[in-house]
Amino acid sequence: MFYCISVLIQTYDKGEIHLETNFLEISNLHKSFGHKNVLKNINFSMQKGHIVGLIGANGAGKTTIMKAILGILTFDGKITIANQEVSINQHRPLESVGALIEYPGLYPYLTGREQLRLFATGKNREEKVNNIIQKLHMERFANQKTKSYSLGMKQKLGVGLALLNDPQLVILDEPMNGLDPKATKELRDLIVSEKNNGVTFLISSHILSELQRIADDVVVINHGEIVTATTMENLLAANKKFYLIETDNNQLTADLLLRNNYQVEQQAALKIPITDNFSINNLLQLLLSANITILDIKQQDGDLEESLLQVLDGQGAQNDNLN
Numbered sequence: 619m620f621y622c623i624s625v626l627i628q629t630y631d632k633g634e635i636h637l638e639t640n641f642l643e644i645s646n647l648h649k650s651f652g653h654k655n656v657l658k659n660i661n662f663s664m665q666k667g668h669i670v671g672l673i674g675a676n677g678a679g680k681t682t683i684m685k686a687i688l689g690i691l692t693f694d695g696k697i698t699i700a701n702q703e704v705s706i707n708q709h710r711p712l713e714s715v716g717a718l719i720e721y722p723g724l725y726p727y728l729t730g731r732e733q734l735r736l737f738a739t740g741k742n743r744e745e746k747v748n749n750i751i752q753k754l755h756m757e758r759f760a761n762q763k764t765k766s767y768s769l770g771m772k773q774k775l776g777v778g779l780a781l782l783n784d785p786q787l788v789i790l791d792e793p794m795n796g797l798d799p800k801a802t803k804e805l806r807d808l809i810v811s812e813k814n815n816g817v818t819f820l821i822s823s824h825i826l827s828e829l830q831r832i833a834d835d836v837v838v839i840n841h842g843e844i845v846t847a848t849t850m851e852n853l854l855a856a857n858k859k860f861y862l863i864e865t866d867n868n869q870l871t872a873d874l875l876l877r878n879n880y881q882v883e884q885q886a887a888l889k890i891p892i893t894d895n896f897s898i899n900n901l902l903q904l905l906l907s908a909n910i911t912i913l914d915i916k917q918q919d920g921d922l923e924e925s926l927l928q929v930l931d932g933q934g935a936q937n938d939n940l941n
């Protein structure tokens with residue numbers, strides 16, 4: 619990304635937002651910077667209480683979509699949160715939204731606790747601050763000035779600020795950035811527990827394994843266009859399961875399987891996709907009758923990365939057909 623700005627939208631008290639099944643709706647969203655079309659006809663909706671993963675390569679347009687939802691840039695199209703339209707001039711629905719976009723904008727000479735106090739709203743401000751410090755396990759450093767924070771500590775505080783005022787919709791741009799494995803797990807658990815309380819999340823992340831664990835739905839974008847918007851289950855189902863087999867002679871085994879019409883990808887182990895009419899019994903009998911010793915065999919599900927590559931390859935093929 620060639621620009622680097624820091625935006626932190628604070629959360630406010632819930633107000634009178636109605637609970638809708640489709641909590642957020644984006645229709646015909648277009649955005650250009652000068653002559654550059656960055657978002658091209660983006661359409662998707664988010665159900666209340668769902669975690670939606672926003673996935674795409676660097677520069678695909680994820681942050682721009684988030685900024686449009688937050689009404690901090692001009693755009694063509696329509697965005698509604700709980701049936702109320704958002705635009706650069708209409709921010710009312712954002713009263714129930716918390717967001718961390720890019721890097722948290724922190725005051726270096728305030729402690730984390732002071733920073734949280736500054737943005738907490740409502741009568742129970744001190745309780746909110748204490749709650750979020752506890753939920754994000756920030757007790758150890760909450761009373762230190764933020765200028766001494768590591769990247770991970772800053773990121774935690776940024777997420778804490780986004781969640782502080784009990785938002786109904788939370789938008790997080792790469793929230794796992796800089797977090798160690800323990801902090802990543804703590805944040806993941808917190809997001810899932812907030813979701814179970816009905817909070818809706820839009821989360822972009824390059825850590826696909828993280829999104830795979832928490833997202834209910836996914837929106838994949840490429841060069842500013844939606845490639846697919848579907849459930850995580852559907853996206854993963856698009857990727858076939860396979861067996862990984864290691865034998866005393868992988869080359870001989872691969873040749874034998876290929877001659878018998880199996881698909882084989884040779885890696886450290888042999889990867890055999892489970893296609894229609896696949897029978898593990900038949901495969902094992904074939905290997906045993908050829909006196910091949912099986913050293914290891916395991917079945918694996920497709921993962922998000924593979925599914926995405928398939929989806930993006932498919933799009934490449936479609937585009938190729940159009941050319």
Ligand SMILES: Nc1ncnc2c1ncn2[C@@H]1O[C@H](COP(=O)(O)OP(=O)(O)OP(=O)(O)O)[C@@H](O)[C@H]1O
Pocket residue numbers: 619620621651656674675676677678679680681682683
């Ligand atoms: N203010 C701006 N002026 C001009 N071009 C911009 C501006 N903001 C974003 N862009 C361009 O819009 C495109 C999408 O950027 P965006 O930041 O939304 O991508 P992203 O998917 O969030 O990428 P990353 O994963 O690297 O954060 C990029 O080509 C970027 O260069």
